[in-house]
Amino acid sequence: MNVVLAHLNAYVAVFLMVTGLFTVVNRGNLIKKLVGLSIFQTSVYLLYLSPGKIIGGTAPIIADRYEIYSNPLPHVLILTAIVVGVATLALGLALVVRIQEAYGSIEEDDVHRQSAPGEARQGGANGGEAP
Amino acid sequence: MTGVTSESIVLFVNTALLLLMCAAALGVVRLRNLFAVVMLGGVYSFLMASLMVALDAVDVGMTETAVGAGISVVLMLSVLGLTKTREAAPRHRPLVALVVSAVVAVSLLYASGDLPPFGDPAAPAHQHVAPEYLARAPVETGAPNIVTAVLASYRGYDTLGETAVILTGGIGVLVLLLGARRRRGGVRQGGAGESPEGTGAPMLRDTVILRVGAKILLPFILLFALYVQFHGDFGPGGGFQAGVAAATGVVLYALVFGVASAQRVAPVRVVLVMVPLGVLIYAGTGLAGMLAGGNYLDYSVLAHDPVHGQHWGIFAVESGVFVTVSGTMLAIFYAFAGRRQAREEEGAGR
């Protein structure tokens, strides 16, 4: 097995992670940011699950015919992470909905422009901590 | 079979799916129509689930299947319905983002050279606890599916925490979206809620084929969710997957027959009780173990035979997970789907 193939999963995980990061940093749309965050999250799934696979192994459900099983521990960690990921994604989406209702926009720039004067005033009074 | 070994096929599948995932991710990032982004996200999730199964993570693949095929698409679309579907053109040069991404990418790629090669049985990750679990779990818990055994028994604290996180997320969504309203009033009221048969409200019920198809499909989804729940000791499955699948079944009903009709099948009040009830069942199982003279979440003392005790404990814990997960998913869907009406009422109340 050549070098690239031996680390392909890690490379792709890095690529997906950076893609997600780029989306979060660059895009102003809040829903797009959450999508980027989801991609980032899936790259972590990949990063955990890939080392768990053993060549010649099989899924960690015991049967008489098999000797080698892949590592079950990453599976346990990621299984719960996926469902928790949905719950947190829903929380983020709920925040987006409230932002849309409060500012009439889900573009980061619009929200900043509308909230900037008030924030500056409070920042001066309260030492930078918005209530 | 042909001369190709199954391992090289798996490697090929792995590579192909990874490349397709890269293409799908690039598409997701580049498209500015958020509606299309959501649909491509669905394809991305299909690829991810297939890849997980190819990597022997069947339980994880099943979870990704249950989440990605239905509920996440539905959640994203309900939010798009409340906001807008078009992303504004970027106003900033992507310079900062590119620099940050490049730095992260280079450092991670540099670090990935130290990882053990893919599929290496001698990798450090396989030397420590995993062999222990694989050797002891079938004997101690009687469950052939090691993932279920580790999830519900050995790492029971962890899963209890995760279930609590799901509960917290659900509460957060409900607080944000149900907000100022009285709980029972808002979601159930509304024109379509009184007599969904007669109002002629546009809820896809004009398409006979869809309606009949959904009616046939719904019992299969719910039945299969129960199968996934109770077969979780022996095959891929468990409370998380079954909970999401059952909630998705109700969501299907809501999409075809209207949310108001679905709320007569699964009333809001029941769903809101389910959200904390599951965590209570989980935590209560732990307490039961303490009362029987063991440690918290130690199931061996729940019956005379430790293996039977483990069996009962895993069963109770998985049921708790099912109740919380299905309740939370459904409550979140109701909260998003009922947000328009909630907003009208908040506006009227001011």
Place this chain on the structure above:
Amino acid sequence: MFAAALVAVLTGFALALTRALLGPTVFDRALAVNSCGTLAVATLALVGFVTERPDFLDIAILYVLLNVVGTIAVLRFVRFGQLGDPVEGERGGRGADEPG
């Protein structure tokens, strides 16, 4: 033979993904996504056979059952611009970009 079938299915997956990326209408994308779901079912089943653990077809069945929910959600969104029940006096359709 399973290997050949897997290669074919993954090729089909690539083609369907291309259609989903190209569009041009949302319906084309939705159709392509639906086909991708079916192809994912085939991939899951074939991978199960290749790794000689075909008892994992449960995942494929779950896929078939839930795949339709996503498609129906897309359709409902296209028809009514949202997924909840319509509120009185509200316009439907895809124009509902700016509510309230």
Place this chain on the structure above:
Amino acid sequence: MSPDDILEIASGACLVLGAAFVVIGALGLLRFPDLFARVHAASLIDTLGIGFLALGMGLHAGWSQVSLKLGFIVALVGLTSPVATHALAQAALHAGERPVLRSDRRDEGPLP
């Protein structure tokens, strides 16, 4: 040649046939000119493609729980996929999509 060999050959033939249908359907999905033509191509994957693949896998697995599950998959795909694509085509028609007819394309030369 034993019955097992015959079953294996039949299974392989079905798999190849199903694989061919899948590729043809996906090609059509990519290359056909408009949505309503693409729906036809996509249905090829859902019916003949999955059908033959499942038949091939079922012949390989023999008469067991696995072949029962494969039967479920074929039946459920046969139920859900037409429902979804029918609703899709209807929604497209509702939204104003119209099929590209040959009379529209005559000036553009032959079909691709």
